Amino acid sequence: MRNKSLKYLKKLEPRGIQSTIMVTFSVISISIMLIIGIVLYVRFSNSSRQETIQSTRRLMEQTSETLEDYLVSMRRISDTAYYYLIKENDFSSQAEDIQSRLNLLYEANNDNLQSIVVYNGYGSLLAAEPVATQKENLNVTEQDWYVQAMDEVENMHFSTPHIQNLFDDNTYRYYWVISLSRAIEITNGGTSELGVLLVDMDYSVISRMLDQINATDNGQYYYLCDSSGEIIYHPRRIQISDGIIGENSQTAAGYKDGVYDETFEGERRNVVVNTISYTGWKLVGVIPHSAFTYGMINMRYFIVLLMLLMAMMLVVVNRIVSVGISRPVLRLNDSVKEYEAGEKPEIYIGGPQEIRHLGHSIQKSYEQIESLMKKIVLEQNERRKSELDALQSQINPHFLYNTLESITWMVEGERNDEAVFMISQLARLFRISLSKGRTIISIRDEIQHAQSYMNIQKIRYKNTFSVSFDVDPDICSCSTVKLILQPILENAINYGVSGMDDTGEIRVEGKREGDDILLSVTDNGIGMSEEEASLVLTDNSRVHKHGSGVGLVNVNRRIQIYFGNEYGLNIQSEPDEGTTVTIRIPAVPYTEKGTKLLEEGK
């Protein structure tokens, strides 16, 4: 499986330089763009979240202040009614006065009030504004607001919202109120008794106040609960009471003022809590985490759109850059491919300095290769030619004719032993010349060949010169190119000692010098000047007056072809003193394998 994946990845791996550059550039630039985009978005959303929370806190503080002002005004109404109207007057004698003053108080605040009612300690109605008929069989002493007021007489009590169940309203309406109740001291007929003052606040005032701040549609909302978590206002209070949705008001009631992070019914949200003074009510702002991104949905789309457009642009730019960089390399590559395919185009030289340099180098290399190839072809041709020359030298018809004529003369003169010797030398000469078609032979055979040749020539020239061979036996088992001594000996006879009367001497020597072998042919003939000697190995166009026509140039060339340019002939000559031609070849043992390698030119 892993191998399969690796194979797949390898398959995907770009191979062209242009693809590599483009993919690399694209991956790097798009990654950087993504990182920058994400970082910016996170920073932006964090600051936006903080801003949302801060603005929620500010809004809640303002609303709390408004709510507190409202509740304070209700308490003032209660205080006014109690301290200025009820406490200072006797209900038995001043009921009408109390009623009219209550009416004034009510009329002054009727926008926020539902009613102001005074009950005595038995739950009997003493005064009410606006004036209304109390329901029959009503027992207010069992109602919560009355019980609370009587339980804690020293405090004012704010109830949770409820339906006012006091008066018979034949308009079939039921009012939602929040009751502010307190125990009061009533003077009735000169005696003081405990009663309850009820100020029913219109719930719609608080409802409207909070509806205004609940106008957002991003999921954020505000609700009001009392200190036990009972909901006073909630934009979805009926849904909550019907169990359609839930609210974490019990927990929120336990929070102190501040911002809290909570998870409720699987939804993460921030809760901002503000306590309303005196009542202990909590104004709670709920910001679901989805609200933080509500306004940013389009922002998200915009950022993604921007990133997509940038990605498109980057791909175009990266392509232009990659094509710009890779085009010279590709063109160079194409020209090299064409060259490899056998065509001979100009190697592309262009683009940046490095590519130009590379082009130049490749072109130079190809030129060198071509020149070397030409040289090799030339050498091969030369080798073949020199071998042909050598072959020609073996069967020099003039030499053969002279030799055979000498043999004829010997037979006619009944010098049979000499004739036999001559024939045997000739046979040996040809045997070594042929050498089964080999070019490389042992020095022993080469010396033998030279000896046979000289023996024949000596007879032909009637022993007008002497020949001596001084060859180190150690070198006889080394290899040499065949027939390299014969042309030198021929030259030594023809140009050295042929004109001398019995004083000509030719000496053939062979010895080892380090890793090399030196074979030399020395004559005491007429010699030649230094200029002439230098021309012998360089001027191949010289006309041979005598001999087989195989010049020393050819011999030198053959040696160099097989053994290298550091080997070959060396000519030392002095006019009237004689000439020494030295052959230098490497000491290569004559073995089957070595011979084969040398013949193959390796």
Next chain:
Amino acid sequence: MNKSKKYFIIIETVLGLMVLILGIIMLSDRTGNKLGRVSVIVRDSDDAQWAAFKYGIRMAAADRGVEAVIVGTESVLTAEEEEQLLESEINNGADALIVQPIPGEDTADMLKRIRKRVPVMLTEQLSSENGEASMLPVAGADNYALGAALAGELLEDYSSRLEGKTVGILSRTTDSDMTVSRMTGFCETLKGTGAEVKWQVAGNFDNGEGDYLENQARVDFVIALDDSSLTAAGEELAAGGLYGALLYGIGHSTQAAYYVDKGIVECLAVPDEFNTGYQSVNEIADRLEQPFYRMKNQTVSYTMLRRETLFLEENQELLFTMSQ
């Protein structure tokens, strides 16, 4: 075309398509956040009996992001007029309809035609012989159970001893499935208890037909099967009519609650109209959100109110919704 160029064109095309799709999404987002417009057609839509229902509609519309329009109607609405109203609402851009079906011969076919164009939710089951319209989803209380529960309360009050007791039944219509179901539930529960249904009167009592009640024979119990019958009977009783019979009924207006409060109504069965409205819009919103959503019937609960339990905390929310 070389490989690199091919890949380049493919990548650019894919990115271009993504930009195009995103642009379309952004543009479609700007066209408005509302899911759609829902038109609500109920008879006498301004009547107080619909207060809780309309409040439920408003709340659900706010919660689900739909625009809800309550179409103004008179207390007398014929099937033909209703059809015209439905057509007119669709032509005015309504994406869905919440309809109180008016019983009629062609109502089922008409609603069937309308349903093919826009989603339709009923507030009452449609009485139909072939039962075709019953395939339309309905939100509301179980009418049979309501009738049965009312009878159960009556039986409980008299410890199931109703021998010789007479009952008069009031309803707004006789042909609506709602009335039939409530009646069936009530009568079947009373069966075998010795109580006798002495008369049954149907009429549009809101439209001055309350006079019928004056001429009815004396009965021990008057049973009002809907809000308008109940309020008409309550008025009659408050005015000293109906020979002081004990009134039991089904209603969902503050006037009905008032008669309970006054002791005129002995027992009031109140279907949760807030939830009827809320769940109707909720189902419609689901349907608008998901084109292949199959709307389901929504059965809401009901509460039995008596004078002594009217102001209990758990019942105050009911009065709150009726007062909206």
